[in-house]
Amino acid sequence: MKILVTDKIADRGLELLRAEGWQVEPVSPKEAEAVRRGLAEATAWILRSGTQVTAELLEAAPRLKVIGRAGVGVDNIDLEAATRRGILVMNTPGGNAVSVAEHTFALLLALARRVPEADRSTRSGEWRKSEFAGFELKGKTLGLVGLGRIGQEVGRRAQAFEMTVLAHDPFVAAALARDLGVELVSLDELLARADFLSLHVTLTPETERLLNRERLARCKRGMRILNTARGELVDDAALAEALASGQVAGAALDVFSSEPPKDSPLLKLPNVIATPHIGGSTAEAQEEVGWRIAQQVRDYLKDGVVRNAVNLPTLSAEEYRRLKPYLELAERLGAFAVQVAGPMARVSLRYAGEVGELNTHLLRNAVLKGILGRVVDEPANLVSAATLAAERGLTVDETYVRREQGFPDTLGVTVHATAQQFSVEGTVLHGAALRILAVDEIDIEAPLEGTLIFMRNRDVPGVIGQVGTILGSRNINIASFALGRREQSGSMGSLGPGGGAEAVALVRVDGAVPETVLQALRSIPAVTFAQVVEL
Structure with a gap:
């Protein structure tokens, strides 16, 4: 088994993979032909932000099962193409959270005390002490856009400086925010109240250019902005205008919409602090995310354990152990149904008893894998099945029931085919034996193999x-x-x-x-x- 590595990964992570007897092949992402040759035989691909994963490259990787991103952001990976080809994509959220949070706070302090400007002036022979008066953080308000792991770490450091911390994050429960001592507010309220605004959200179509001209105009005048997340969250031209007019007093940026930034208007402004995307670049963070992604890739390839997946639900080892026989059951029921019924437009799934308490998202995908694996010429697996089904107009509905008689824990599959409806129901006995229990609602027990x-x-x-x-x-x-x-x-x-x-x-x-x-x-x-x- 070959593992292609196209960015710097901790040595102990690579040794972990080699200890399995796997071939680990480090290649520079700048060596395009070497990358393509490596992908031809690679089962796994481990990388950081320096590698661009395109649909074209994925087409050259017929054996690829998993992409491991050492770090958080995956906007350098064509997720749609990976999912369509059935390739699992994993990242390591939180592995560099402390490093990014500390860098964010270093930038915040540098903005408050105008450290870079004072440094440049002093090095030039000036001693303009009165011109670089800053202000205390105590009593000021920090607004966090995103209260995930990094946002939480930044918030804790702000509280240590006796700042008031606001946050906007629709996906965070109010109870968690209260426990953190953070006030959840709307984005508009955050913009109006914050003295400092720090971005900690992922890049999506909804968050792209989140700070645009309109929102910057609604900010509290004199606000200072920090971005250690993704450059595309900010409209560069609009921010440059706001900085020049004084609407925004300063900005500290570790990320840019194009990296390295060429001819960016932001780099020409004296009230901008710029660093070259080094938020997660500490020895500790590099070691941690490299080790974590190596562990995750190993556990997935060896045992099917899914952690921190971007395009598939995460599973612990215990969850996978419980789910595994039912995944096989689901796939075989789907395969059985399509071979009997033929082309279909809709699939109905019925989960009974404890089956409904398992990861039904994966059970659904396993049924679709069984169906589509017989009829499509593309790889159908737990990652790609839902996408392939949607492309073919195949819809799925699901119900959860409790059986009062017979076997309590069952999975039923009904396919609505062109000329008929066909149903099959099965279960797992003794943790491993797959059995059919009914066909077209007629009771019959037989091995499903x-x-x-x-x-x-x-x-x-x-x-x-x-x-x-x-x-x-x-x-x-x-x-x-x-x-x-x-x-x-x-x-x-x-x-x-x-x-x-x-x-x-x-x-x-x-x-x-x-x-x-x-x-x-x-x-x-x-x-x-x-x-x-x-x-």
């Missing part, structure tokens, strides 16, 4: 014998034979066409089943449907 012949028939004498004769005469061994019929009501029962109750059969056989054998089975008068299902 191997080569199966699924039949619909009328429950009349002689069917089992005829099936056995046909298979035996073709030297096809029967491993198991399961039967089920719709429960009879009254004296006549539930009759299929031509008389006899509706019945189903699942015959597990050893070896392949030629089409001529299926034709022979379909020729049995009581058999209305016969299809091979490969699981």
Whole structure:
């Protein structure tokens, strides 16, 4: 197994991967051809912000399963292309939180005391002591846009300086903010009240140019702005205008919309402090995020454990242990359904009992993987399945129920196909054994594995014998034979066409089943449907 590494990663992280017997290949991101050659055989790709992951590069990586970003931001990765190709993307949030927070606060102090300006003046031979009077932080208000791990660390440091801390973050609970001693407010209120504004949100279409001309005009006059998150959060031209007019008194920027910034109007202003994206660049942070991403990649490739995934829900080792057999169940039920029913427009899932308490997002994707893996020419897996389904107009609805009788913990899959509706239900026994429990609401218990012949028939004498004769005469061994019929009501029962109750059969056989054998089975008068299902 090859691990491609295209940015500097902690040595102990690389040694962790080598200890598994894997080939670790460090390549500079500037060596385009070497990167492309490495991707041709790579199972994992570990990188930092210095590598651009494009759709074109991903097309050159047929074996790639996971991309590990040592750090937080993933705007250098084409997530849509990775997801479509079924490639898991993970990052390491919090690994450099303290380093970024400390750098943010260093910039805040430098703004308050005009340290860079005073330094330049003194080095030039001047002694303009009175011109560089600053102000105390005590009693001032800091506004945090984003109260994640880094925002929280910055807030703690501000409180140590006796500042009032406000925050705008729609995804943070009020109770958490209260525990942190932070006041949650709207963005407009934060802009109006804050003496310092610090950005700590990820880059999304909604946050791009969050600080635009309109919002900067609504800021408290004389506010100072800090950005150690993403350069694209700020409209550079609008900020330059606000700094020149005095609406914004100063800015400290560690990130820029284009890096390195070429001809940025911000770098020409004396009230701007600029650093070259070094917020997370401490020895401790570099070591920590490199070690963390190596652990995450190893655990995913070895055990399927998902941590800090950007395009898939996170799973602990214990959650994965509980979920794993049900993922296999879900995939096989989806594969069973598509082989019987054919093309479909909608899938209905029913989670019963403890199955509904598992990660149903992944169970849904596993069902779609089973369905699409039989019909698309692209890699369908837990990452890509939902995207591939949406592209094909395949919709999914889900319900949660509690079974009062029979097996309590089950997964049901109903597919709404072009010409019919078909349902299949299954469970996991003893933590590992996969079983079908019902087909089209007819109870039948059978192993969900191997080569199966699924039949619909009328429950009349002689069917089992005829099936056995046909298979035996073709030297096809029967491993198991399961039967089920719709429960009879009254004296006549539930009759299929031509008389006899509706019945189903699942015959597990050893070896392949030629089409001529299926034709022979379909020729049995009581058999209305016969299809091979490969699981």
